[in-house]
Amino acid sequence: MKDEFAKEAPKWEKADISAEELDTLRKECITPSVFDPHQLRLKMWNTMEKDDAHIIAISCPYGKLICAFERFEQMDELPLELWGRIMRLFTDRKDNKSKPYRVYFLANSMPRKMSGEKGQPIGPGDINGGYTNPCDHDMILIYRAEDATRVLIHELFHSSCSDKSSDIDIIESETEAWAELIYCGVISAGSIHVLL
Numbered sequence: 001m002k003d004e005f006a007k008e009a010p011k012w013e014k015a016d017i018s019a020e021e022l023d024t025l026r027k028e029c030i031t032p033s034v035f036d037p038h039q040l041r042l043k044m045w046n047t048m049e050k051d052d053a054h055i056i057a058i059s060c061p062y063g064k065l066i067c068a069f070e071r072f073e074q075m076d077e078l079p080l081e082l083w084g085r086i087m088r089l090f091t092d093r094k095d096n097k098s099k100p101y102r103v104y105f106l107a108n109s110m111p112r113k114m115s116g117e118k119g120q121p122i123g124p125g126d127i128n129g130g131y132t133n134p135c136d137h138d139m140i141l142i143y144r145a146e147d148a149t150r151v152l153i154h155e156l157f158h159s160s161c162s163d164k165s166s167d168i169d170i171i172e173s174e175t176e177a178w179a180e181l182i183y184c185g186v187i188s189a190g191s192i193h194v195l196l
Contacts, residue, residue, distance in 0.1 A: 001190030010060040010084030017057045017066055025066065025104050028141055037125040041143045044068055044106040062087035063101035074107045079149060086149070086186055090156040101159065102138045103152065107145040130154070135161040153186075154179040 029045035047053040047070065054069040062084060069075055091098045112127055129144035129151040140155045142148050157175045165171050 001185040001188070003190075004085055004089055004186075005189040007088075009081040010062055010088055012058045012060045012080050012084060015057040015059040015064055017055070021057075021066055021102070021104075024139065028104065028139070029106075033131070035124050035128045035131045036143060037123070038110065040108040040110055041106060041141070044070075044108050044143065059100075060084045060087070061100065062091040063103060065103050065105055067105045067107065069107045070109055074109075074145060077145075078105075078107075082149060082186060083152060086153055086156065086182075089182070089186075090160050098160070099137050101140060101156065103140045103142065103155075105148065106141070106143040107148070108143055109145050111146050112144070132159045134158050134163045149186075150179055150183050153182050 026045060029041040032039075033041070044053065048055060048068050054072050054075065055067065056069075056075065057064065057066045058080070059065070065083070067075070067078070087101055091100060112129070114122065114126055129147060130140065130142035132140040132155045136159050140152070140159055142151050142155065144151070154175055157178055162175065162178070163171045165174070
């Protein structure tokens, strides 16, 4: 982390949204998913279609963000410098074979909450905020604004081929544990004194 934060932060630039990217996003939003039982993606897509959402695309050498915001002010809340550094951590390898990530970010403001009855297990709608496919750099979808940076780290682990088990509970618990550790590292810029 100290090495990362000794470098200049990646520079972000305005980018275009291709018809293919928009179509991919539409398909993801209108297709039901067990990860998103509250249909937050569909709600954001409907908001985008009514032109009530603010849609932008930006890119840096390590990835492209296609973002939809409920409020324009949400753009200012996005920690772009940190996201660029995080993407570089998952991209910058000695073999230089890792390609940039494409992240679709739908900043739905619905917070996480425990919706089940007492004694019932916590479900996907209570905690999920994004998904991706293993080893897929082209489709990371984050659909909840709350804690989006941690979700980004979590999904980057999946998309960078870190899943080493066939047991989904093991995969998710290991990924979440590593995501929390990396999140602590980037928030502290590699300084242990910040965390104590």
